[in-house]
Amino acid sequence: MxxxxxNLQVAGLAMLLxxxxxxxxxxxxxxxxxxxxxxxxxxxGDFTLQSFWGPVSLHDFQGKVVLLYFGxxxxxxxxxxxxxxxxxxxxxxxxxxxxxxxxxxxSVDPARDTPERLxxxxxxxxxxxxxxxxxxxxxxxxxxRWRADFSLPAQRGAHYAVEHSxxxxxxxxxxxxxxxxxxxxxxEEMALAMQRWLGRVQ
Amino acid sequence: MKKLRLPLILLLGCWSLTxxxxxxxxxxxxxxxxxxxSDTVAVYMVxxxxxxxxxxxxxxxxxxxxxxxxxxxxxxxxxxQMVHLQGxxxxxxxxxxxxxxxxxxxxxxxxxxxxxxxxxxxxxxLEDGRRLNIAAPVRDMR
Numbered sequence: 301m302x303x304x305x306x307n308l309q310v311a312g313l314a315m316l317l318x319x320x321x322x323x324x325x326x327x328x329x330x331x332x333x334x335x336x337x338x339x340x341x342x343x344x345g346d347f348t349l350q351s352f353w354g355p356v357s358l359h360d361f362q363g364k365v366v367l368l369y370f371g372x373x374x375x376x377x378x379x380x381x382x383x384x385x386x387x388x389x390x391x392x393x394x395x396x397x398x399x400x401x402x403x404x405x406x407s408v409d410p411a412r413d414t415p416e417r418l419x420x421x422x423x424x425x426x427x428x429x430x431x432x433x434x435x436x437x438x439x440x441x442x443x444x445r446w447r448a449d450f451s452l453p454a455q456r457g458a459h460y461a462v463e464h465s466x467x468x469x470x471x472x473x474x475x476x477x478x479x480x481x482x483x484x485x486x487x488e489e490m491a492l493a494m495q496r497w498l499g500r501v502q
Numbered sequence: 503m504k505k506l507r508l509p510l511i512l513l514l515g516c517w518s519l520t521x522x523x524x525x526x527x528x529x530x531x532x533x534x535x536x537x538x539x540s541d542t543v544a545v546y547m548v549x550x551x552x553x554x555x556x557x558x559x560x561x562x563x564x565x566x567x568x569x570x571x572x573x574x575x576x577x578x579x580x581x582x583q584m585v586h587l588q589g590x591x592x593x594x595x596x597x598x599x600x601x602x603x604x605x606x607x608x609x610x611x612x613x614x615x616x617x618x619x620x621x622x623x624x625x626x627x628l629e630d631g632r633r634l635n636i637a638a639p640v641r642d643m644r
Contacts, residue, residue, distance in 0.1 A: 373537070376544035376608045377575060378582045380534055384643045417539055424537035425644055449581050459569075459610055461584040466577075482580065484603060 334496045344477035347442045349432035352419035365494045366471040370448045372409035373421045382483035387425035392491035403429030408450040472497045525553035531638035545607035546600045551592035559590040561627040568611025618642040
């Protein structure tokens with residue numbers, strides 16, 4: 301074996317070693333310090349809506365990681381499935397972060413979903429979920445900024461269904477939307493994502 | 503004997519109207535426990551048509567609810583729309599699945615609160631006039 305070839309091999313090995321040594325911390329950094337996907341920047345934003353207990357704003361949750369969903373209580377399938385998944389995810393977050401996670405359910409059907417009805421509906425799933433609603437105009441404005449579509453039928457009898465988007469938004473402690481799920485996402489995945497973002501909260 | 507024939511025929515007639523239609527089978531029916539105050543609930547199940555001919559579910563009723571309907575969920579991108587179905591075709595030899603995110607039976611105007619574990623009795627109406635009686639356990643999915 302020539303000396304030149306030997307040096308090349310040593311250099312190659314050194315590079316490999318360096319790559320391995322650097323990859324670990326890099327992957328760990330990526331895992332611990334999640335980033336906001338570019339597609340989500342500018343989505344969402346602060347709002348003030350009504351709960352049974354009074355007005356609630358998104359900034360009231362500063363310091364907490366939040367799961368947020370738009371729906372309505374007369375929805376038999378998608379909404380209870382989404383809230384059930386959100387509630388399970390909240391319960392999966394370890395105890396020391398118990399009060400640093402929350403859920404928000406925004407009803408886009410204010411004609412039927414009074415703040416009192418919403419309070420009873422959400423607390424069935426988890427006491428950390430708050431039920432909010434507002435005037436149609438306010439809801440339209442919030443939904444627009446959160447790119448959540450909903451449409452109420454023009455002719456509304458005693459019973460009607462509301463078409464709505466099924467996003468479950470992951471909101472970080474600074475009020476930014478940092479992830480999107482839906483009712484088909486595993487609770488484990490949501491819980492893990494919440495913990496990753498909580499890892500950055502001191 | 504002749505005197506007995508008519509009542510017997512009538513009796514058999516009634517029996518065949520209400521008893522389970524052997525060639526259409528319902529399995530794994532369950533009800534999602536609704537939150538308090540909610541009078542709307544979804545029922546899920548698997549319906550199998552073991553017959554060589556097509557059947558059709560034309561309606562659903564429940565003594566504990568004002569109305570029952572079949573619904574399909576239309577997912578367009580990330581928006582979900584519930585569509586009221588007048589009936590559900592049961593092709594010969596096939597399974598039709600009612601599951602979360604897909605088709606479901608919606609009961610509206612529940613007359614009382616449901617409890618986890620109890621059985622809710624429903625009637626599925628076939629287009630040929632027969633009725634399938636099913637008992638669906640209430641499940642807490644939180």
